[in-house]
Amino acid sequence: MSPTPATVVAVGAGQATVSAVRMLRRRGFGGRLVVLGEERHAPYQRPPLSKEYLRGDADLDDVTILDESWCGTNDVELLLGTRAERISADGAGHRVHLAGGAELVADSVLVATGVRSRRLPGVEGDRMVHLRDLDDADRLRTLLPGAERIAVIGAGLIGSEVAASARDLGVEVTCLEAADLPLLRQLGPEMAQVYADLHRENGVDLRFGRQVESVDQTASGVVVRTASGEVVEADLLVVAVGAVPNDEFARASGLPIDPMAGGVLVDAECRTAVAGVFAAGDIASRFDTATGRHVRVEHSDNASRQGAVVARALLGLPQPAEDPAWFWSDQYELGLQFVGHAGPDSTVVVRGSVDDRDFTAFYLREGRVHAAFAMDRGGDVTAARELISRGTPVAEAALADEDTDLLDLLDTVDA
Numbered sequence: 001m002s003p004t005p006a007t008v009v010a011v012g013a014g015q016a017t018v019s020a021v022r023m024l025r026r027r028g029f030g031g032r033l034v035v036l037g038e039e040r041h042a043p044y045q046r047p048p049l050s051k052e053y054l055r056g057d058a059d060l061d062d063v064t065i066l067d068e069s070w071c072g073t074n075d076v077e078l079l080l081g082t083r084a085e086r087i088s089a090d091g092a093g094h095r096v097h098l099a100g101g102a103e104l105v106a107d108s109v110l111v112a113t114g115v116r117s118r119r120l121p122g123v124e125g126d127r128m129v130h131l132r133d134l135d136d137a138d139r140l141r142t143l144l145p146g147a148e149r150i151a152v153i154g155a156g157l158i159g160s161e162v163a164a165s166a167r168d169l170g171v172e173v174t175c176l177e178a179a180d181l182p183l184l185r186q187l188g189p190e191m192a193q194v195y196a197d198l199h200r201e202n203g204v205d206l207r208f209g210r211q212v213e214s215v216d217q218t219a220s221g222v223v224v225r226t227a228s229g230e231v232v233e234a235d236l237l238v239v240a241v242g243a244v245p246n247d248e249f250a251r252a253s254g255l256p257i258d259p260m261a262g263g264v265l266v267d268a269e270c271r272t273a274v275a276g277v278f279a280a281g282d283i284a285s286r287f288d289t290a291t292g293r294h295v296r297v298e299h300s301d302n303a304s305r306q307g308a309v310v311a312r313a314l315l316g317l318p319q320p321a322e323d324p325a326w327f328w329s330d331q332y333e334l335g336l337q338f339v340g341h342a343g344p345d346s347t348v349v350v351r352g353s354v355d356d357r358d359f360t361a362f363y364l365r366e367g368r369v370h371a372a373f374a375m376d377r378g379g380d381v382t383a384a385r386e387l388i389s390r391g392t393p394v395a396e397a398a399l400a401d402e403d404t405d406l407l408d409l410l411d412t413v414d415a
Contacts, residue, residue, distance in 0.1 A: 005107030005276070005314060006031045009096050011084045011249060012112035013037030015045070015300045016281030018066045019307025020110055020314075025074045027315055034077040034104060035066075036084050036096075041134050042067050043078075047300050049137035050161035051330055055168055056141065063134075086252035087277065094276060110310055111250055111264060111272070111279040115243035115298060120153070125217035128237045131158055143236050147171055151224050151234035153212055155182035157329060159240030160195075163204045164331035173203070174232050176210040176224065188342045191361050191373050194354055198375075202332050243298060245283050253277070258285035261296040268322070269313040270306055278313070280306035289322060291341075299327040324371075324388045326381075337381045340371030340388045349396045352377065360384065367393035379406070386410055 008024070010017040013035050021033055037043065043066040052058035071078045083099040087109055096104040117130035129140045140162075144150070150166055152159050155177035163173045181192035182199070199206055211227040215237065224232040245262045255272050256265045264279035266272055267287050272279055281303035285296040302325055312319055326339040334357055342363045352359030360380035363371035368391050372384035383406035387394060390410075398404045398412075 004029070004031070004316065007034070007093075007104075007106045008032070008108045008110065008314065009034045009036065009094075009104050009106040010110040010112060011036050011096065012110075012114055012246075012281070012283070013039070013043045013066070013078070013080070014112055014114050014281060015043075015065070015303035016112040016284075016307040016310075017110060018043050019304040020112075020280065020311045021066070021076055021307075023308050023311035024314065025076070027311065027317070029311075029315060031107075032077070033075070034079065034106070035071075036082045036098070037078070037080045038083045039133065039135075040081045042080065044134055045300065046133075047329075049134065050131060050158050051165055053137055054141055054144070054162065054165045060134075084249055086249060087274075088253075106276075108276045108278065108314060110307075111253075111255070111277065111283060112281045112303075112307070113246040113249050113283050115245050115282040117239070118242045118244050120212065120215070120239055120241060123215045123237075123239055125222070127217055127222050127235065128215070128239065130239045131162060132243070140236075140238065144169060144171060147235035149174065149234045150236045150238060151176065151222065151232050152238045152240060153224070154240035154242070155179075155196075155199075155206065155208075156240060156242065157183065157327070159238070160199060161329055161331060162238050162240060163199060164202065167202050167204060168332070172205075174205040174234065175199070175207065176212060176226065176232065177206070177208050178211055180208050182206070182208075186338065186342060187373055188344070188346060188348065188363070190348050198332065198334070198357065243282070245296075247283065250279065250283065255279070258294055258296065261285045261294060263296040265294060268309075269319060270310045271313065278310045280310050290324075295325075297325050299325070301326050301328075322389075324385055326385065335376050335378060336374070337378065338371070338373045339381055339385050340369075342371045342373075346371065347396070349399045351380065351400050351402065362387075362399050364394075364396065364399075367396075369394060369399070383407060383410060 044063045085097045088095045093107045117132040149172040152175040166173050184192045213227045214225045216223045221235040222237040250264045263285040266279050270278045270280045282298045285294040288295045324340045329336045346363035349362045357375045360374040360377045369387040374381050
């Protein structure tokens, strides 16, 4: 077992770092903790930026997750507006080089630099927003009330959440998506169609298979032209076409990068190939023991869990069994949740009513549940996580039958 480090430096001040720092202090770590954040804001949650915060239902205090008061009480050095450039070896430890020439010596380093918005070439202007951080959200939150119609490029999670928030505020929305359906890879064709129908029922003008050819800003708004010749005029444009890992620090430090998924290659305990250096959150391509491959997941729940994994590894604590990946979203007063990995060869079993938007879709392969998508059924998702983790075959009829209690089904699986 490796000795507990005396100094831990976290590069990046997002969800993964906050999770690691809080667990370290809760579990009695008494060493030095330094958090380097390139933004000047105290660490905050990102999921509300396209939902509650964007609509004005939450403010900065509501989304802040690590403030200066807590850091002072718990002896955490929070260095905001600080950019780290690389790590170099320093005897038995590491030296973290900062912009401007300053250095920090650390026994262990957590790389949690996250991701940034993928940009469309030439798409920049006063009425164009790429939503990823708090400054982006503040800008969009200021512009949105003055808009009658917005255009959204990309119907992934962020793009569709922005569309739903704008509709809640009474703004007309046209959403252009290159794929045939929204979240097609995550949900599969059947549930992606249900997801598309939900947005159309709430007034979103969804257009699929659209390739954007040009974007121009005019005196009064923006004009988007597609490769098929369509012209979309709007007061405001939101670009949500995915994210790019912030891997410059990792590359400069010589950390191996996943050539397929991007991000830093780490093992199941988030250790990189360099002793004493960890990576977690959106930047980490972590080895998944269930599938036997590296997976990079961009969601705050994953970042929180991986931050806890790093903390436990630093403290020499045994690592519990992994939970399946999970994400959630609140749209049109519905709670949407997805857990696991759907895959292209799944059998979908529906429990509840799709028409009433009150259901859970279980994804099965060889009779085993390996994913679930739910609308307003949090209890079903809790049971689904257990079914996925246990990997025991279950009867499709039992899953679909509303009279079958899923907790009882879990007991049956155990037996």
